[in-house]
Amino acid sequence: xxxxxxxxxxxxxxxxxxxxxxxxxxxxxxxxxxxxxxxxxxxxxxxxxxxxxxxxxxxxxxxxxxxxxxxxxxxxxxxxxxxxxxxxxxxxxxxxxxxxxxxxxxxxxxxxxxxxxxxxxxxxxxxxxxxxxxxxxxxxxxxxxxxxxxxxxxxxxxxxxxxxxxxxxxxxxxxxxxxxxxxxxxxxxxxxxxxxxxxxxxxxxxxxxxxxxxxxxxxxxxxxxxxxxxxxxxxxxxxxxxxxxxxxxxxxxxxxxxxxxxxxxxxxxxxxxxxxxxxxxxxxxxxxx
Numbered sequence: 001x002x003x004x005x006x007x008x009x010x011x012x013x014x015x016x017x018x019x020x021x022x023x024x025x026x027x028x029x030x031x032x033x034x035x036x037x038x039x040x041x042x043x044x045x046x047x048x049x050x051x052x053x054x055x056x057x058x059x060x061x062x063x064x065x066x067x068x069x070x071x072x073x074x075x076x077x078x079x080x081x082x083x084x085x086x087x088x089x090x091x092x093x094x095x096x097x098x099x100x101x102x103x104x105x106x107x108x109x110x111x112x113x114x115x116x117x118x119x120x121x122x123x124x125x126x127x128x129x130x131x132x133x134x135x136x137x138x139x140x141x142x143x144x145x146x147x148x149x150x151x152x153x154x155x156x157x158x159x160x161x162x163x164x165x166x167x168x169x170x171x172x173x174x175x176x177x178x179x180x181x182x183x184x185x186x187x188x189x190x191x192x193x194x195x196x197x198x199x200x201x202x203x204x205x206x207x208x209x210x211x212x213x214x215x216x217x218x219x220x221x222x223x224x225x226x227x228x229x230x231x232x233x234x235x236x237x238x239x240x241x242x243x244x245x246x247x248x249x250x251x252x253x254x255x256x257x258x259x260x261x262x263x264x265x266x267x268x269x270x271x272x273x274x275x276x277x278x279x280x281x282x283x284x285x286x287x288x289x
Contacts, residue, residue: 001069001103001189001190002064002070002072002100002101002103003069003070003101003102003103003189004071004073004077004096004101004103004104004105005021005071005072005073005074006074006075006078006096006106006159007074007075007078007107008075008078008107008108008109008114008152009078009118009121010113010114010117010118010121010205011107011114011173012109012176013073014033016107017032017073018032020182020185021071021073023196024071024191026194027069027189027191027192028067028069028070029064029067030071031071031072031073033073033074036072036073039056039063039072040072040077043077043092043096043099044076044077044088045088047088047091048091053095053098056095057099057100060100061100064100069189077096078149078155089158090158093158093162096162097162097163101163102167103168103169103189104159104163104167105169105171106152106155106156106168106169106170106171107170107171107172107173108152108171108172108173109172109174110174110284110285111265111268111269111288111289112257112287113173113287114150115135115145115150115257115265116255117205119131119135119145119211119256120205120206122145123211123214123215124206124211124214125223126221126223126237127215127218128215128218129144129215130215147265150269151269151272152170152273152276153272153273153275154272156168156279156280157279165280169184169185170280170282171184172282172284172285174287175285177198204245206241206244206245207251207252207253208253208254208255208256209250209251209252209254210244210245210247210251211256213250214237214240214244217237217240218237220235221235221237221239221240222236222237223236223237223238265289270289273288273289
């Protein structure tokens with residue numbers, strides 16, 4: 001059995017990769033993010049004119065040699081959600097099936113929190129846009145992030161068409177601390193249940209106040225979104241992120257989402273979430289629109 005976790009950003013993907021999935025190694029050969037990064041970039045980034053499907057298939061077979069059960073995890077398999085409309089997402093699903101994967105795990109998170117956390121990650125990477133400019137539902141305005149990316153039903157439908165409904169598992173971030181989260185994984189992977197050490201949270205986001213401070217600082221620092229600087233390359237966004245994360249104050253739970261934006265988000269995703277519940281046979285947490 002060859003299984004791939006395609007994740008979504010900010011759905012505890014790093015936590016699963018570093019804490020949960022390695023503990024499944026008694027039953028599965030787990031290929032961590034580093035190992036997966038050696039395999040998947042051509043599959044996600046190349047069009048058919050330069051994509052070497054045969055060569056990648058050979059690389060995949062060599063990696064899995066001697067392992068009847070293998071689990072890979074790589075969140076970029078959900079497509080790039082910045083600036084472009086996640087090109088290649090349909091091709092990615094097709095290629096994963098052709099590569100030899102048999103089952104797919106998709107992790108999701110309520111769109112209110114997913115969008116808020118995605119914005120914070122954008123700022124932590126060097127972004128300078130205000131929240132309302134970053135997340136826009138106005139089709140007549142330039143968009144940096146495509147809200148359709150977090151339409152979970154569309155990607156669920158895509159993967160069930162390629163792999164079959166019984167071979168696609170949807171896991172909710174909101175259920176992470178519930179027994180049902182692990183029970184679903186064990187059942188889906190045909191693993192006998194065992195105790196799992198959850199450890200500590202990984203990659204926590206900055207607070208509202210710290211994110212606002214970092215966004216202003218980003219205009220002057222060196223970072224991946226704008227590889228230039230006003231002062232020195234030694235003064236990076238990453239440096240200030242580390243310093244802000246250590247400050248023991250400015251940690252209120254205030255959100256960027258205002259009532260108007262929440263209303264737009266609820267309206268945009270409600271129908272899709274209802275379809276996901278019905279077709280995947282799951283009950284979404286009350287946190288979802």
